[in-house]
Amino acid sequence: MARRRGWGGSPPENDGEAHRRIVATAVELIGETGSAISIADVADALGVIRQTVYRYFPSAEALMTAAAIASVDGFLDRLTAHVAGLEDPAEAMTEGVIYTLAEVRRTPHLGILLSNSYSDLDPDSLTSEQAQAFGMSMIHRFDVDWNKHGYDEESLRELVEYVLRTMHSFFASPGNPPRTEDRLRAYLHRWMGTAITAQREYSAGRRS
Structure with a gap:
């Protein structure tokens, strides 16, 4: 049940959607804070545990790079x-x-x-x-x-x-x-x- 409450109550249908939503959240957070962000920041915003984000991005640097490219x-x-x-x-x-x-x-x-x-x-x-x-x-x-x-x-x-x-x-x-x-x-x-x-x-x- 905890996993269902994550992702704003609407879990992604597949890995591709999960990847896109993680990146989109990172883009939004970077825009709000004007600085580098952590895996924990993104996980908290999505309502998931850090390991969920790590499944798609091995480090905060990799996630920030994906957000920048996007x-x-x-x-x-x-x-x-x-x-x-x-x-x-x-x-x-x-x-x-x-x-x-x-x-x-x-x-x-x-x-x-x-x-x-x-x-x-x-x-x-x-x-x-x-x-x-x-x-x-x-x-x-x-x-x-x-x-x-x-x-x-x-x-x-x-x-x-x-x-x-x-x-x-x-x-x-x-x-x-x-x-x-x-x-x-x-x-x-x-x-x-x-x-x-x-x-x-x-x-x-x-x-x-």
Whole structure:
């Protein structure tokens, strides 16, 4: 009877539904608290024991990652709209970084996806396969002809790693006082933008 009272009185019909409801609850809790959550938090919200949640997710980190991925499509849609029409790679990437930095602080799910922990950024996680895949999803939505600017798939992956590392530096230390948006834009366009546009010349040199 106790198990029937869990899940809000309506147990899932199968494992797929249980998985989706656990993730949905985690998404809701992260949105409410603005921070990482525990297996116990989700179990309590669902009215089930922790072992039930562990059946589907081996750790809180795995659950938070699933919640972040479930939430990220909306962010990518907003990012795409924000950089729409920007065909210059330096300009598009600069705007993308500025937008992402702001969104991470407003959207806990995104911070968890990029750092594994909203409150404790792990440098290695920003270059993980998951973060790299997220970064590739971002830049493939830009209106930039990457091939025209000397980028193939390998160099795009290196660019994503470089940009993730750059963003991590601002996550870890935004500055004291932090730059205004306009000053940050100018800073990134001057230094990061110069590195991004250098790929065309580098690629041409390799072919010659």
